[in-house]
Amino acid sequence: MVDSEGNGNPETERGLILNSRILWTFSSLYIKxxxxxxxxxxxxxxxxxxxxxxxxxxxxxxxxxxNTGNWINEIKSIYANSFLIYRLSEYVMATGNRSALEHAKNTFLRLEEHAHDTLYGGYGEIYNRDWSPVTDSSINEIGDAAKTMNTSLHIIEALTNLYRVWQSPVVKDRLQEMIILTLEKIINPETNRLYYFFDHDWKSITNIKSYGHDIECSWLMLEAAEVLGDIELIEKVEKASIAMAESTLEALNKNGSLTNESVDGVNSISLQWWVQAEAVVGFINAWELTKDDVWIDHALSAWKFTEENFVDKEYGEWFWEFGNDGQLNTTAPKISAWKCPYHNSRMSLEVLRRLSRYS
Known part of the structure; x- marks a missing residue:
């Protein structure tokens, strides 16, 4: 953990999600x-x-x-392991490391063997160390949900990057499966927003709108379809991407920021760092698809708000959030299990990559 002033605490536990995200960030920076x-x-x-x-x-x-490397929580989180695949693949692209590729392939094969749903498609969520199903609900952070939008989205990320370094037919099939599931089951056809929690056969079981995930999905799903190179699928995803970006505008604030989420029809007033980063990329992606300059205006407004409020000019990195009290939290850790340089670094790299096409 690193506190708000940049001081590290070497005694804290370490998580797979954070360490994988660090791996991706610095691999991507090295590639550039x-x-x-x-x-x-x-x-x-x-x-x-x-x-x-x-x-x-x-x-x-x-x-x-x-802090000494002894295991604390031995569960196999599909969410976390999908991040591992994504980040290992990025490291392979940066370095050509063969052992990293083997770890990425082997992790995918374990997910394929133990977590893939051969009946309804998609993947489960949490397993014990030996990949047996978790029956203790107290360690299941998603409650009664058998599947989630969030894990599914990050599996798409993982398979997209894995396919770049390993053109396995199974990886290709699963990536196509996840994109189609997103189009047909995870996106609400009436609102063009993502459902959040599901039962085994993809029936939505909650009323949550996550605007940050909506705008993130709008560009990640298109990137995945483009990697597959399926023209018909790309065209379907392009339409869905535009519709999803448009759906987030109901949560766009006058200052350019994007609201985090809505639960049971009530909007949270919390503004989180990662949502703003994804908004910038998603709005630029919408502009690339439509050439409507209103999206550039939204992207610039989102960045202006972020740069003026989230970027810590004194100690570096970004602040976590404006809380439900409307105040900027300047004391939360800069680096922790769920806070890291991943979303903001990826935003910067994506903006540079996309805008370089037009320079």
Whole structure:
């Protein structure tokens, strides 16, 4: 953990999600700039994951370890393991590391063997270390949900990147399956927003609108379809992407920020850092698809609000959120299990990549 002033605490536990995101961030930065400082951090992150999280007996990776590398939570989270696949694949693209590719492939194969739903499609959520189903509801953070939008979205991320480094027919089939499931089951056809929690056969069981995930999905799903190269699928996803971006405008505030979520019809007034980052990318993506300059205006407004309010000019990095009291939280950790340089770094890289097409 790193506090709000940039001071690290080496005694805290370490999570697979955070360490995987660090691996992706610095691998991506190295791909762009070939700066050895970025490679050094990426190498260190990879070694730490390989030495401390990878389960060499049952495959996949555990959820958390203590500061000495002893396992604390041995569950196999599909959400976290999908992040691992995504980040390992990025590291492979940065370095060509063969062991990282094997870990990515093996983790996918464990998900395929134990978590893929051959009847209804998609993937389950949480398993014990040996991949047996979790029956203790107290460790299941998603309650009664058998499947979630969030895990499904990040599986799409993972398979997209994995297919870039390993053109397996099974990976291709699963990526296509997840895109079609998103179009047909996860997106609400009446509102063009994502359902959140599901039962086994993809019936929605909650009334949650997550505007950050909506705008994030609008560009990630298109990226996935483009990697597959299926023209008909790309055209379907392009239409859905525009509609999803348009649906988020109901949560766009006058100051340019995007509201986090709505639960049972009540909008939260919380504004989180990652939602603003995804809004910038999603709005630029919508502009690329429509060439309507209103989307550039939205992207610029979102960035202006973010740069003026979330970017910490004194200690660096970004603040976490404006809370439900409307006040900016300047004391929350800058780096923790769920806070890291991933969303904001990816936003920066995506904006540079996309706008370079028009320079």
């Amino acid at each position: 700039d070939r700066d050895e400082r970025f490679l050094s951090v990426a190498d260190r992150a990879y070694s730490y994951i390989e030495d401390n999280f990878i389960d060499t007996v049952y495959g996949g990776a555990v959820y958390t370890v203590d």
